[in-house]
Amino acid sequence: MRTLIFILLFYLTYRAVKSWILNNFSIEKNGSGKPPGQIDDIMVKDPYCEVYFPKRNGVHLRINGQDLYFCSSECKEKYLAEHGKS
Numbered sequence: 001m002r003t004l005i006f007i008l009l010f011y012l013t014y015r016a017v018k019s020w021i022l023n024n025f026s027i028e029k030n031g032s033g034k035p036p037g038q039i040d041d042i043m044v045k046d047p048y049c050e051v052y053f054p055k056r057n058g059v060h061l062r063i064n065g066q067d068l069y070f071c072s073s074e075c076k077e078k079y080l081a082e083h084g085k086s
């Protein structure tokens with residue numbers, strides 16, 4: 001009887017851990033459609049306000065073949081106003 005309770009507890013713990021892992025996974029997948037296996041949380045520097053922030057939270061801009069990431073679309077627009085030539 002004791003073994004049965006132990007197995008039940010183990011099973012419930014297993015399910016809780018499993019759903020927790022699945023939740024974390026789906027949050028990562030919801031990012032911005034990046035291919036799996038790519039590291040998402042690299043710190044990058046906003047070239048306009050020079051603040052460091054996680055790359056996945058940044059606003060991407062491709063200019064002159066260079067990939068730039070901004071902390072906000074405001075910074076992106078201000079940077080474009082100064083450097084944009086297109």
Ligand SMILES: [Zn+2]
Nearest residue numbers: 046049071075
């Ligand atoms: Zn910024």
